[in-house]
Amino acid sequence: MNTTRTTTRTTRRTAYAVVGAPALMALYGGIRLVPGSREPGLGWTVGHTAMFAGLLLFAPVLLALRGRLAPRGTTAGRLAAGAALGTAFAGLAASLVQIGIDLCVGLVAADKAEQSRLFDRVQGVPGVLPAVYQIGPLLFYVGLLALLVAAAVGAARTLPWWSPVLMLVGTAASGVDLALIPVAAVCYLAALAPLVRRSAGPRPALA
Template sequence: MNLGKVSFIAAPALIGAYGVARLIDRQSRAGWTFGHLLMLAGLVLFGLVIVELRRLAPGRTSTSFAAIGLIGLAASVAQIGIDIVVGLLARDAADKQHMFQQIQQVPGVQPVVYTVVPILFYVGLLGLTVVAAVARSAAWWTPALVLAGTVAAATNLDYIPVAGALYVLALAPMAFRRIRRATHAIA
């Protein structure tokens, strides 16, 4: 099984694991760093998910959604990277808050890294799953589960584990479907 196929399961599972780690330990430096490293790994693997989804449903629309998703993903990776660095450098919670305020006051950082551009990842992911479902490369319910997971996480960050589970349910069948196709092609 190659990394592209594994990413359909590992990426959302790591996002869900970040959510669990966040619920268990929000205060300690080790807990913060561990959780954010899980999130970073999940986001990196979601880059592979986007590329694989683009392959499942080729075309201009799919290419556009992949580009949108990758732009949003880059912003999300930047956000998590900042979180990790600040978490490691801050002496305490007050220092962490002060550092975040300084970073977010830099013109353009707030919309590009925190509020607007990261949303494009979810728009691209949802768009790609819709295109894949229309092309019958994904089940009809795949986009519905991706949307439900996105809404859950957007509603309350404490629901990130739910979002991760919904993303696994949405994306895992495509990994197994691709594995079966590869197995049949070899035989």
Template sequence: MRSPALPFLLAPLCLGLYGVIRILDGLDGSRGPGLAWTAGHLVFLVGLGFFALAFRTMWTMAGRTGLATAGFVAGIAGELAVGVQFGIDLVAGFRSADRGGMDAFFARIQDVPGVDAAFYSYGPLLFFAGQLALVTLLAVGRRVKPWAPVLVLAEVVLPLLDKNFIPLGAALLLVAFAPLLRRGAVPRSTSDPVAPLIGG
């Protein structure tokens, strides 16, 4: 039977692996197209699946309150936006012979009204906002350490400074999730919510 804690391990690991592959892909001065570009994006998309499972578990552990539901919905909506963005990246890699071709493909896609806002500029922010909200609720309920939201915030901010910090951010996220990896820390069945941590 799948451990309910497993997504809290595999989601950060996939994120970190994507970050490492991305760095390796850029060692020649250009990222994509090619094997590294494709592999990194596929790893990240797998990681999004584990994040979705982790979000659902955190939502349940937080009692499915109004705040928890808002965080969960934001996180899933953001995941969909990021997933579409990475899907576009994969298509660009398959259709293009070089980086110049990819950039031209991206320009055409992002010129479509609403695409940039939904899948690049604003939509993906919901993924991080939901993640931070759910971890904060668990911190309030003493399911994770009080400083866990600070680590998650750092995981969000670091790639904005430099995307080469993605592996470091993933490591911080893994530390934030560490209490949930202990045996019994996550309910084996999440079909019914636990007692709400915050009223609402």
């Protein structure tokens, strides 16, 4: 009974994260399209707060993916899945730091000019630009995609082949133009949705 309750809570938590993370990401992308939202003010604060919360919700998604791979495959496969999870979490941490900096700068700056000066000062610190803005956040997408590929085409095969494809399409879209973040969010939601439907484990074989 306790195991069943724990599984139910885990499934529910995963479902909330799978829906909530892309939804908050889409909210950020939508707010970003509103005139005036890219300078200090309500739009900047609400949008970046939503994105920060959305990124936090990706943590249980990553753990759910890793959990689907852990019981299956070879030792090498499990080690590879662990490496992918570590990579994704490192990138997630960098992304959270980036959004946190952006949020703080927006709250402190009085206007767009001061915002730019503060960003120049922060990004001028050695190591901050590559670690937090250029390379670090990319690790999140690399690790997440690796986990999805392993779940879709590896020994586990607990997700459909199109889950990593949709994730790649969404990531590429937001990389081409940040105005496409809402489109990317829809792709992420579709890519991760099977994780919820299958989270209860494989169906028992019919007698």
